[in-house]
Amino acid sequence: MHQATQGHGNYLTEGGFWSWFTTLDHKRIGVMYLFTTLAFFIVGGLFAVLIRLELFRPGNLFSPDLYNQLFTFHGAIMIFMFIIPIIPAALGNFFLPLMIGAKDVAFPRLNLTSYYLFIGGAMLAVAALFSGGVDTGWTFYAPYSLRSQTAVILVTLGVFVMGFSSILTGLNFMVTIHKLRAPGMTFHRMPLFLWAIYATAIIQVLATPVIGITVLLIVMERVLQIGFFDPKLGGDPVLFQHFFWFYSHPAVYIMILPGMGIISEVVTVFSRKHIFGYVAIAYSSLAIAFISFLVWGHHMFVSGQSPLANLLFSVLTMMVAIPTAIKIFNWTATLYKGSIQLQTPMLYALSFLFLFTIGGLTGLFLATLSVDVHLHDTYFVVAHFHYVMMGGTVMGLLAGIHYWWPKMFGRMYPELSGKISCFLIFLGFNVTFLPQFYLGRLGMPRRYADYDASFTTWNMVSTIGSWFIFAGFLWMFAYLIWSLFRGEKAGDNPWGAKTLEWQTSSPPQVYNFEKIPEVKEGPYHYGVMKTE
Amino acid sequence: MNTQAGSHSVPHHFETAQQAFESAKLGMWLFLVTEILLFGVLFCIYIMYRGLYPEMFHEASLHLNRVMGATNTAVLLISSFTMAMAVHRAKHDDRVTAVRMLAITFFCGVIFMTIKYFEYTHKIHEGLLPAGMFSYDHVTHVKMPLFFSLYFMMTGLHGIHVLVGMGLILWVMVRCQRGAFGHAYSTPVELTGIYWHLVDLIWIYLFPLLYLIG
């Protein structure tokens, strides 16, 4: 182990500026993904703030058409360009080879290709923004998406291309995990983050082709009028929803599983204790990945789907609760008798536990058939998935970014600022989204540009909350950028973690390790070993 | 490094050539999985509409030419055989035969696409087109255009895969001719082979589903 030397030796400084564009180094590709997706996060976040502004009070601040475009782009950008790629493609890319003790991912060139595919697809979608926009909602439901006069083709093609990028990333990771583990790194010695990434990769490979061909069929519907989903030509619009959700429901787990993986890392490191129930957490990731393929129909309980399908999907959906609950139980139990330190990553991890628990429990309402009939497509659903996606994934992501920041850039973020922005985001998040549960229960439908005056109070509260989130993120981006240049130098292992990525320099050298490490024990061997 | 394998060397992040080969192969299999699901959606649409309107499928499939379909099936099966032979020969350093076999495979692809071309032009001429453009007069079932949407989407997507496969074969053939492959390194031929067989495998299902189930 050696200290990062100034000016040469680490992956950030090797080669000039232009070498970044042709780099095959997984760390650099990861960093490029990180900045690109965070940029999209800012754009999507601005759209969110505008949406909340429109909903501050009844009446129209923007025209309904503009509002429809706002929520469409908010959804599409946040989902396809931020939350799906960011953890696997940015943090996963950076840390997967480091954590299994490899020099790179299995197919570095494919890795770069998938980054450029992502950029290409994102550009297509952004081009739509400047050529009339899109007003279909991110779900592209037929037949609305077949009739809409807006640039649906551009966005769907963008989704298709980005889908391919996601497939290639998943494929790359699966092969890497299977074939490139360091000597001694058995599956059961892998950090739980990698189990999560592996489960995610399975979904990416198996589910993404379905959305790929489905959006392509939407393009074909518009160009060649093939009519699979067009009732005017004899097709069935509900069939589109099936294909769409066959991907998009597992996609929710593409988003949340890596977040869960990060929590497993952070919780153990900051309570300096072995994870409670390693095997259960590892296999529950796989179980979630598998079950996630069988539950998509709960998005369609009132869509005109057959009662039999409703029955099956309702009971299968209930099953997801079990592995998820085991995870939450085990993370909580890990804290027991630990030695807990409340640094920023841990604060985010604890926020994850609170918010994700709420998100998960509210899922029970939506999985129950008769209750979902009322709650479906209301703000209850909006609040539920923001609790899961933002309260879950984004909190996990922020925990991960802060946790690995010293490793990625060799500098610490400012601790006090980190805590302040964590507090702002946590508070703002709850103020924004808790009222939405109540609004949904009162029957306020989603995607409404204007609403009945009786919903005003809680909408105002919600909008005010969104400003706190906005302030929190603004502060966070400011101090993170500041710390890139002025932050305190970080040591190789500032948190005293045991996983492999901390066994090399900060930032890591070009080929990750001086010598490929040999693994002799599991990743969480903290504290006192029990003697047999 | 084996001299037989020409200029090829193991990428730096792999320990052994075997590890590199296995990784590439697993990657290819995973890619095939995505291909199967890509086609799977179309098969699924086929099954749904066929289940709902069996009599329409019966009527529509009579408009397809069984002989042409069967010929294409045979052509693809033969090409699969020659591809397997090519892989085998390339692995055993028989460059000349391998190139010859690849050439036959490529030529089979050409025949396949030519027959496809004649089928397409005939359908287009008759107006048996995807739903919105369908203009064939003598139909009894209103939803018959859906069958031809399926026909064109499925065979079209398959045709694109054939073309991509032909491109790959051409590329491998040139490299093989230059002596890039041998017993130590033949990953590209092998992967192209697997891909080409999958294209064949999909056609094996497409043929009876579209042409035969009357």
Added chain:
Amino acid sequence: MLPQASSSAHSFEILFGVIFWFSLISFLAVSTAIVFFVIKFHRTRRDPFKTPFIHGHTVLETSVAVGLFVVVMIFFIWGWADYKKILNAPQDPLEINVIGKQWLWEMEYSNGRKLINEMVVPKDEPVKLLFSSADVIHSFFIPNFRLKQDVVPGLYTTLWFQASLLGEHPVLCAEYCGSAHSKMLATLKVVSKEDYDTWQKQWEKAKTQKVEEAQEDAASMAEQGKGLFTQKGCTACHTVTGQKLIGPPLNGIFGKEVELQDGSKHFRDENYIRESLMTPGAKMVKGFAPLMPTFQGTLSDSEVNAVIAYLKSLKE
């Protein structure tokens, strides 16, 4: 709190309450445990190098899984039982055919009476709605009944209910359907059985006698037209204040020339307005999309005249 205006609303509230309390207790249990552990086992109190090495606890984990399994199965079965009640309509309900169009609801009674954005049903009688859509997917949502059903083009869906509360209940569109999605609202009026019968009978009588309100003077015609204008959902797309929504504003247009889609000019006279109501696509005003549904069959001749009289009365 939301009124409970049907039996389904009642059973919704019970099950919702049960899941809510279960969720709240579980959440409190988890969060109390976390807060307690964080305080009790904080670094200031615990030596970081002397934490115990606990692998896990299979019995505990399994019992969490099994316990939760039992609970969610209870929720599932309960939900399914309630759902079946929503699904199966009793014998011989009152049937209403509902057609969703961008952006209004058209209700048709079995006697041929058509209403727009308005539905009148008797209290304590089973009512079955049959849905279809003329364009894209809509969703018929009655929050006070806790009921919702998507309205899908090319597919017939149904929903039944038994209203238990007199009064007006809002109906909303819950599936995103375009520009005026949030304006696609209707009112469901629950009246007593007797009131309902007389309401229908009066209409049938009026229809057979063909007593047209021809003698009504222009002022009351305009008044009636004004009522129709909001009642029939025109306001979703047209304002009378000069503001452009989906359709052109309609104040002060009467007798003036307007530029059409093909660039030609046309006077907006009575015939033009009548044609625009019956075949909306015929003469489109420039700069607007052909989205308006036809009112053929939903507006009687006298009602069309009333709307024309109303538009005449509007000044710029």
Added chain:
Amino acid sequence: MFVSKSHEKKYAVILIGLLCLTVMTVWVSYFDFGVLNIVVAMLVATVKATLVALFFMHLYEDQRVNQVVFISAFIFLALLILLIGSDLFFRPTPQSKYFHPEDVSKQFVEKKHSGNFEIPSQLLIEEGKNLFERYCVAYFPSSYVFPRERQKIYDLMTHGDSASHIPSFSDLGEKERWAITHYLFSRLEK
């Protein structure tokens, strides 16, 4: 240079088997066995696919992980099909006393496309002549230059030409507009 012949013999045998199965399945398709036709065709296809996968693709002797990967694709595809089938094949037909739900799906299918109007015929040209003289001729200046392509003429009939003050004739039906198009095109050809 040593090439094992046993492998190649195996490939040849399999090829012959595959071709025989193809001939058989085509032959069977000429007879009507009802449901059995599908069963036989799918069975034969599956046997063929298995042979290709096991021997041409070497899945038989491949690593376990590759086998699992390939098979899992079919498992997930089967789940997709089964669960979607549980919806589409089990939708209840709504019962109604006064309305006719079963007509709805048909009512929304546009039948306009079985007309074949895009292809010219003598009948259409004559109809187009009548229509043109009745509705359109007054709008066209005698010096008007028509586009020399059917689609473009059709677009002109649909959207008009604002530069020359020619209105849209979209109130005529699709068939009528094509008829006029064919008539105008036949005039240009002369």
